[in-house]
Amino acid sequence: MAQSSKQPLSGYRVLDLTVMTAGPLGTMMLGDIGAEVTKIEELHKGELSRGMGTLYIGEESVNFLSQNRNKRSVRLDLKMAEGRETFLRMAARADVITENFRPGTLDRLGIGYDAVRAVNPGIVFASISAFGQHGPYAHLPANDPIIQALSGVMEMTGHPESGAARVGTPMPDFNAAALLAFSVTAALLHRERTGQGQRLDLSLLGATIFGTVPRDGETLVTGNAPPRLGSGHPSFCPYRNYRSNDGVAFFLACFTEKFWSSLCKALGRSDLACDPRSLTNVARCANRDFVDTQLQAEFDQRDGEELLALFARFNVPAARVQDLAHALRHDPQVKHNETLIEVEHPTAGRFEMLALPVNFHGTPAHYGRPAPRLGEHTLEVLDEYGFARDEVDRLLNAGVIAGMKPN
Numbered sequence: 001m002a003q004s005s006k007q008p009l010s011g012y013r014v015l016d017l018t019v020m021t022a023g024p025l026g027t028m029m030l031g032d033i034g035a036e037v038t039k040i041e042e043l044h045k046g047e048l049s050r051g052m053g054t055l056y057i058g059e060e061s062v063n064f065l066s067q068n069r070n071k072r073s074v075r076l077d078l079k080m081a082e083g084r085e086t087f088l089r090m091a092a093r094a095d096v097i098t099e100n101f102r103p104g105t106l107d108r109l110g111i112g113y114d115a116v117r118a119v120n121p122g123i124v125f126a127s128i129s130a131f132g133q134h135g136p137y138a139h140l141p142a143n144d145p146i147i148q149a150l151s152g153v154m155e156m157t158g159h160p161e162s163g164a165a166r167v168g169t170p171m172p173d174f175n176a177a178a179l180l181a182f183s184v185t186a187a188l189l190h191r192e193r194t195g196q197g198q199r200l201d202l203s204l205l206g207a208t209i210f211g212t213v214p215r216d217g218e219t220l221v222t223g224n225a226p227p228r229l230g231s232g233h234p235s236f237c238p239y240r241n242y243r244s245n246d247g248v249a250f251f252l253a254c255f256t257e258k259f260w261s262s263l264c265k266a267l268g269r270s271d272l273a274c275d276p277r278s279l280t281n282v283a284r285c286a287n288r289d290f291v292d293t294q295l296q297a298e299f300d301q302r303d304g305e306e307l308l309a310l311f312a313r314f315n316v317p318a319a320r321v322q323d324l325a326h327a328l329r330h331d332p333q334v335k336h337n338e339t340l341i342e343v344e345h346p347t348a349g350r351f352e353m354l355a356l357p358v359n360f361h362g363t364p365a366h367y368g369r370p371a372p373r374l375g376e377h378t379l380e381v382l383d384e385y386g387f388a389r390d391e392v393d394r395l396l397n398a399g400v401i402a403g404m405k406p407n
Contacts, residue, residue, distance in 0.1 A: 007034025007363050012188060015040055015090060016071065017099040017106075019048040021144070021173040022204060023128050024067045026180030027098055031070030032356040032365040035096070038381050039068065039372065040087065043077040043402055046374040057348035065371045066353055069343060072369070072377035075402040082400045084111050090385045092119040096184055100128040103138045113199050124187040126200040128176055133201050144204070147172040151208040152225060156215065159230040175207035237284040237291055238263070241321060248304025249321040252295075252311075257281065259317055266314035267298045345370040375404040 009030060014037040016027045024039075024047070031037040041047050053063040077083040088111060091097060097116060099106060106112040113125045127133060130142035145166050148154040153172075158165030183200045191197055209216070215226045218234065232240040236255040243249050254260045257280065264273035272278055272294055277287040284291050299307060304320065311318040327334055341355045348370075356365040378401055382392050395401045 007366055008360070009185070009188070010034035012036065012095045013093065014038065014096040014098065014184075015087075015094045017097065017101070018128065019100065020052070021049070021067060021170055022176040023098055023100045023180065024049065025174065025177035026128075026184075027071065028067050028069055029177065029181040029356060030096075030184060031369075032367070033360070033363070034366065037071040038090075038377070039071050039073045040076050040078070041073055041374060043075045043399075046073070046075070050374065057345075057351060060345065060348040060371070065345065065348060065351065068371035069353065069367060070369050071372055072381055073372035073375055073404075074378045074381050075375035076378075077400055078109060078111065080398075080400050082395065082398060084109060086382075086387075086395060086400060087111050088115065088119055089387070090382075091116045091123065093385050094120065094123065095188065096124045096126065098126045098128070098180065098184070102141070103127075103129050103133045117197070120197070122191055122195065122197040124184055124191065124197050124200065126180055126184055126187075126202065128180060128202045128204070130203060131205050132203040137205075142204070144170040144172045147204040147208050151205060151212070152215075152219075153208055153212065156226040156228060158228050160228050164228070171211060172204040172208040175211045176202055176204050179207050179210075232288075235285065236281060237288050238295055240292075242292075242296060242299050244302055244304035244307050245300050246303040248307075250304065250308060250311075251319050251321060253317040255281075255317075259315075260284070262314045263311075263316045266310045266316055267295075269294075269298065341367055343367060343370045346373065373404050375402050378403045 012030075012035045014027060014030055014035050016023065016037050016039045018024055018027060027035075027037050039047060045051060047064065047068075049064045049067075050061050053061055055062040057065065076086060078087060091111070104112075107114070113123075113127075116123050116125060129138065130147060131137040131140065142150075145154070148157075148166055148171065149164075151172070154164045154166055156164075157167055179202055180200075183202065187198055187200060219225055226234050230240065231251065233255075236253070238252050238254050238260075241249050241251050252263070254263050260278075260281070261273055264270060276283065277290050278284045278294075302310075308318060308320060310316075322331065328340065337357075339355060339357070340352045342350055342352055344350050355367070358365070379392060382395075382401070383389075387395075392401070396403070
């Protein structure tokens with residue numbers, strides 16, 4: 001099914017060479033708002049994430065299915081001279097190219113930015129790498145947790161006694177994906193205004209460090225790295241997980257004096273609101289043990305449902321700590337926001353996945369295609385890019401391209 005002609009990026013062609021998560025997720029976002037995204041995949045096994053992970057629906061990797069909707073798949077051997085020539089012919093008619101090879105790889109193949117710009121001066125050429133295209137680390141291999149470790153994110157996560165911990169979601173990948181979608185869209189807008197294409201250089205490291213705001217400011221001002229406080233916060237108190245007498249975990253976020261006052265009223269503790277040790281946020285941060293002990297003693301007297309209802313009634317920011325399965329399946333706000341969509345895949349059948357979390361009220365996201373099967377669209381895409389049928393047949397016979405493997 002073709003994308004809607006009313007979407008923001010309708011009519012823009014993206015050739016997507018990215019693999020794994022950051023690039024595919026970013027180009028999926030572009031596809032959700034109308035871009036015609038074509039995955040250029042390795043001829044035999046396809047994109048790396050097709051064979052990653054341990055969870056499959058039939059023969060389809062859940063990893064791949066979750067981040068490759070609204071795309072088409074072309075199998076093309078870029079190691080062959082004719083494969084590179086085919087790619088450059090397609091690039092001449094594309095608007096955007098995305099890639100996340102090790103820096104310099106595409107240049108050595110003869111299909112890097114300079115080669116593409118020679119056939120298409122207006123191209124937007126977006127490269128995602130671990131560290132950037134240049135610098136002392138540019139040649140090194142890395143992935144999400146390596147970047148978490150280097151960026152300082154891993155060191156600030158976890159409890160003091162347990163040591164550094166990996167963030168539970170692929171934060172570097174997602175940050176880079178969001179910046180990819182943003183920067184490509186901005187570059188296309190720039191091209192509309194000036195006629196000029198450009199290269200975009202994004203890194204997981206840069207995206208991750210940018211995502212440390214406002215911990216960066218605290219670190220630069222004090223010269224000290226943020227301490228590990230478990231679920232706590234270095235600059236606000238109370239701002240952490242607590243438990244009720246029936247074991248319900250909830251996060252309390254009283255980051256203003258108004259919310260602290262509301263909490264004291266909810267608990268009937270006017271004395272705590274006036275105590276010099278907890279009168280201001282600065283005082284509370286200096287006397288965390290006192291504040292935590294006083295609050296936990298109150299929470300030990302009430303069950304979780306009672307406390308959460310009390311917090312809601314007194315306008316205290318708080319939430320039950322729930323797992324992802326519960327959040328996706330049962331949380332009423334998540335359901336109201338229509339967070340999940342259903343898609344139909346030819347071999348995986350019907351399954352759920354996350355929707356684009358932006359409501360375009362004039363041009364809503366469109367979910368016309370599930371993740372493609374390997375090589376599913378090779379012939380139709382080459383036809384659209386101006387290849388004659390006899391040329392396609394010759395490329396097929398030469399093993400430069402391939403269609404979809406039979407089931």
